[in-house]
Amino acid sequence: MLPMPMELAELTTRLGLAAVLGGLVGLERDIHGRAAGLRTHLLVSLGSAVFMVISIFVASTARGDRFASDPGRIAAQVIAGIGFLGAGVIIKERATVRGLTTSACLWLVAAVGMAAGAGYPVVAVITTAFALVGLIVLKSFERLYPKDFYRTIEITTDIKVSTTDVISLMKSQNLTILSCGITRDYVAGTSRITLGLRFFHKGVTDKRSHAIFQMLEQSELEIRRIEWRRT
Known part of the structure; x- marks a missing residue:
């Protein structure tokens, strides 16, 4: 078993923050009856955080060894994988396309999870706050202008x-x-x-x-x- 270059409390905090923030965005989608709701967004954010933590662990373990590891490589693959997941929630009915906002939310919570997993809680919280403002407040604002x-x-x-x-x-x-x-x-x-x-x-x-x-x-x-x- 490889040693963890991070305290258990810090690890739990990072993963917990990713789950909570992803769940908040997913809750808004769930309220509006979207297929990708609370659980989906929570899992995407949490999974992204785990991949980010693993990237950091691997990079820390590789220091001093004969090989070097770039913690950004796994993160890049997460973004590529989220693209396929996001495409799956886009539905085309005749000339109407649905699911674009939900797809963007999945992509966003992946970034939130990565930020939380990398140890940038302020970035994760601010991003989530702006996302919720865009989803909740701007939806009402759109009705105010023709x-x-x-x-x-x-x-x-x-x-x-x-x-x-x-x-x-x-x-x-x-x-x-x-x-x-x-x-x-x-x-x-x-x-x-x-x-x-x-x-x-x-x-x-x-x-x-x-x-x-x-x-x-x-x-x-x-x-x-x-x-x-x-x-």
Whole structure:
């Protein structure tokens, strides 16, 4: 058994700090229903800290021997491995990509764990604090200013309804129509109009979509079906 160049209390403190800080970031993800939550982030941070501690142990043991060890080599491999783990939580549904923030969180807690394992608790704590501010505070701040939203609306009408009338009605809502697709079903006697939309909006899009639904329902057009989804 190789001697440990570190006291047990210090080792426990480093690993414990990595676990707690990683768990805090994971808790925020867990609250928002993400697959990689509390336990995943805790384990990633703790594992990174262990690898960092091992790097330090190996480098300390190698001093005075015939070979030299670079403590940064194992740390570099940790970052490469986290890249594969982070890619696994990214999900693409149609044109929507989910999991980018969670993937970035995994990458971040790996760095936090490495900082804690290397004996830089201040760096680990400050990094975690900034991360939590970005995840919690900035999410609310994003609702305070308007920004572009991209949505797709699919309107099924009677086949006799003019596509131009539908487009004109949509343009009255201060929307930018980016694309238009038309499918006619002569057996069912319906037309399906698919519009790619862009609009400048502040806050959630539910109120805007409800207003558009209400406008279409109250119009004189024979609407059979409406579908609203993210682009």
